[in-house]
């Protein structure tokens with residue numbers, strides 16, 4: 381009941397924070413259901429980025445002048461806000477990267493260099509986005525190691541018993557997504573971490589589809605690494621986070637070399653800077669970092685538990701409405717899901733559905749969602765995906781259903 385009141389009372393206010401949501405497409409109000417790909421940005425984030433370049437822009441950690449000092453301070457302040465948002469123990473454990481992909485590639489390279497050799501194994505799951513497959517594959521090829529895959533059941537849920545069987549003395553690391561971008565499945569990462577740790581194996585969590593939907597506390601989770609992207613949590617593109625426990629980050633070699641990640645450079649030898657700078661080579665995307673911190677503040681102001689409750693309400697409503705549409709099949713029926721639904725309409729190709737919905741102003745994603753192996757698992761070459769977030773409305777779900785009925789009529 382409380383959620384419904386929230387729906388009636390606050391939603392107009394929330395939507396007014398996002399300038400793009402009032403846009404029209406083909407002269408129809410935009411219904412934006414592609415938040416899993418990227419989210420829209422609230423005005424406060426746009427303002428924070430503009431302020432960097434109109435009020436204090438200077439390169440970070442380099443100059444002794446006021447502009448550089450102010451930018452460095454804002455950048456380090458952003459790091460502290462990220463630390464607090466994910467409850468990392470130390471600021472030094474928060475590395476700015478270009479996004480989830482950048483974060484995972486960085487760990488795959490550095491961890492591989494330090495700890496992986498011929499015959500070793502890395503465990504991932506059948507649900508992974510290509511960003512949590514390909515970097516490990518590349519590392520395995522370099523090091524003579526191999527990938528082991530946790531299977532999923534017909535509802536798209538991870539089979540924990542099968543995971544346990546995959547653990548071996550050759551396992552070096554487990555890397556799993558917190559939630560599937562393709563099916564919406566929420567993965568029991570806490571349980572996976574406990575099991576892996578009891579065998580002494582570290583775990584990376586791909587939080588690209590997790591961090592924006594509920595409270596994430598990396599200390600409580602006890603993950604060794606956590607990765608996410610700014611643009612999927614209402615922040616700018618080109619910025620992301622790699623959280624790593626200090627003990628790992630101290631031991632791992634840097635992924636990239638360049639300015640600022642060094643302590644002393646001679647032609648004979650280079651010593652590296654302390655954490656977190658050891659992993660931040662070159663001019664960082666400081667405007668992105670500052671924009672991301674503002675986005676996280678916005679999420680906190682909105683209330684993470686309220687966001688989670690509202691998105692659950694949207695998920696339940698949309699699932700019920702879509703289930704009423706007869707020739708439509710939902711892929712991914714996990715008991716725990718983020719507000720993402722994948723489906724196909726019998727006899728109608730996903731691109732046709734997506735194209736016709738687009739002409740009605742409804743933005744959905746079609747295709748494999750950069751998760752081809754999970755599409756193969758279900759014997760399909762793609763789906764239509766709606767990925768909702770807290771600024772979406774019940775009315776928009778109704779518009780989607782009307783749009784889908786129109787698609788079905790056109791093809792019947």
Ligand code: PLP
Pocket residue numbers: 416417478479480481482509511512557559560561586588589609
């Ligand atoms: N992991 C998951 C689960 C994703 O959904 C995505 C993007 O959709 C990524 C990783 C890659 O994120 P990015 O492209 O922002 O690096």
